[in-house]
Amino acid sequence: MTRPDLGRVEFTALLAMSMALAALGLDLMLPAFTAMRADLGLPADSTALAGVVTAYLLGLAAGQLLYGPLADRFGRRPTLFVGFGIYALGALLSTLSPGLSLLLAGRFVWGLGAAGPRVVTLAVVRDRFEGEQMARAMSFIMAVFIIVPVIAPTLGAAVIQVASWRVLFVLCLLAAVVMTVWARRLPETLPPQHRLELSLGRIVATARLVVTNRQTAGYTIALTSLYGVFTSYLASSEIIFGSTFGRPDAFPIIFGGVAATMGLAMLGNTRLVSRLGTRRTSHLVLLAYVGVAAVLVLLAVLTEGRPPLALFLPVLAAILVGHALLIPNFNTIAMAPMAAHAGTAASVIGAVQLAVGAGLGALLDRRFDGTILPLSWGFLGYGVLALVVVLVVERGVLFRPMMDPVSRRRPGPAREA
Template sequence: MSSPPTPARAPSFAEFVALVAVMIALTALSIDVMLVALPDIAASYGVTTANDRQLIITLYMAGFAVGQILSGPLSDRYGRRPVLFVGLVVMAVAALLAALAPSFQLLLAARFLQGLGASAPRVLAVAVVRDRYAGREMSRVMSFAIMIFVVVPVLAPSVGGAVLHLGPWPWIFALMGLGAVATLVWAALRLPETHPPERRVPLSATRLTGIVLEVVRCRRTLGYTVAAGFLFGGVLAYVSSAQQLFVDLYDLGALFPLMFGGVAVVMGVASLVNSRLVMQLGMRRVSHVGLVLYLGVWLLGGVLGFPAQPPLPLLVLMLAAAFFFSGLAMPNCNALAMEPLGHVAGTASSFIGFFTSALAALVGWMVGQAFDGTVRPLLVGFAAVGVSALLAVLQTERWRLALFHTPADGTARG
């Protein structure tokens, strides 16, 4: 796999952050833009069980998780750019196959393939940032990128709704394919290779096994990966259930995209806040405070008795608060997990991404499939997610949280 020619001039900091954000945002686009179309897709294929619609999201995430095992090691061997380009091509082709799928089963297969391709831009976004930055600067860059990335779930359902007004639901998959192609062109023209030939390493089972063991044995990497997986699982459970929640239960109809986007925007605000706080307080302290407050929101739901259908304003307030605190914790959990492994950033990003996404897909599927026409399973599920993430961090930090002091983030592997 030969490396394509590298652009002569590197992008500015702002353009680099924007491109990284778009690479990450393709995953959200491939999920959120189609939420409004789930009932139409189900009707087209005669899918009668409402919760089966969630498989369109879950199978995509399963492919996304599996693909990450391949993307990182291949990019460490052949460079970031060629692997990124192959992934974007797979995304575009899979979107076309999904648009033309003659059965629901083949649509799900295309979604799995689409997730497989989407793993490359997501893994390599983290890898190229780690190639260029470390520590708090890395977290700052990721926070800016995630802030831009959150605009996608804010706008995507409305964009999907607009597409449905113009044509049938396969047009939404055509839009996903165009997004992948546009990103491919931008990266080909403007993204330099951040992993030069002298740093590349051959693929071997021994080396890959060694890196997996390094990831698993690194206390900080494993603990914060698990915490990020649970938090991401909570987000995925919400996304996969949102259409049923707001349309079927609260009967919001055409207001669903506005409500969904309003809840999502707080994660963008949290990322902006995090980009400022992390430089002053450090990744540990910001992530720990975010985790504790996230759990506190859902424990409040427990105090209220995990109601079956709380007033909509109260539910939206709880969701917004929880996702704000999750937006403080997740970027720092990811950065803390990656920090000790800069020497194998591509492969490490792959395996960390696989563990995070696989755990998130499992958690999101379990919580989402528990949806019974009421809010209660989601509230209980979110509380369980918060407890699990906090326990993972407590175990990692030897049962001490950085709530009132600011330890150095460091790069130790222990």
């Protein structure tokens, strides 16, 4: 039931900003790592704060398994409000933590809360759209969502000039409160007749459906591989630009500029999907991604991991544009057969993506040696893995149209040309 006072623009913006809370919990604090190291008694070149990112992502992954079944049983709106509440609690615990150990625990709880808006957003999009329309809607949401990484580092850098880094966590808490008030306008997109039983048997059956569906399982694995190296970039970007390139002052501008480029790519994705289809677009971009990653590895090897920043940035931006196009499209392809179980399927897909992705990212984080070599090899290695998985799923034939999605037993499912 759609409320007449909630138009398409506000509907999309509300979903995007709900999902953006997860990014806010990461990106706002990145410029504060130097101040956090000093306050927590860590060495200036310590990578221990990467655990603050990893703990958050692990909480985000664990929470996926909770919210999906709740959203399928009780509806999207109440589940969203639960997520906002836990998000605010985690931000509060992190703000008050006196040391790194308790900070990591608070960040895990914070991630648990951030999982709610993420799962509900994916489920609502799947409720309302199918096929290419779903891919276009997800691209619009992700394009608005990317505003947060553009603005957050600059805002964070400005705040820590005049206040403690803990104030950044308070701002995230206030953002959750604001979103809770705004989300009261969100319509419930899951009709009562489509709500599913909340039982372990049903959840296990849906999880089995996800992992045994060739398209869903395969694209989830490919998505997870790409997400792994992306989380490593998020965790190591501050120290790479600050230590490797000696430009800590320019980090918010560089990070925000790259994020803005990703946002523009997501807007462009809607046109690519309209003209080529979701699957064809994804395959073309994935091949290009692997090629550009190979160029980055060559550049890194030839310069012993310390290329000129002017050469590194364009190649990095091109790779991250690939992420901007692949992540929403792979999500769409993975979710397409799961209409009847959208909430739980989003939970399983998200949990695998985030938990395994965080682990893959942590492997790269630990290999940081003061150069861009580990990250460069990560982009190439994880990109090749994603390509191999897609080739296996597609039985060696790329660029085919996407299969008709399985509807919730309703007539006239959407098709992708």
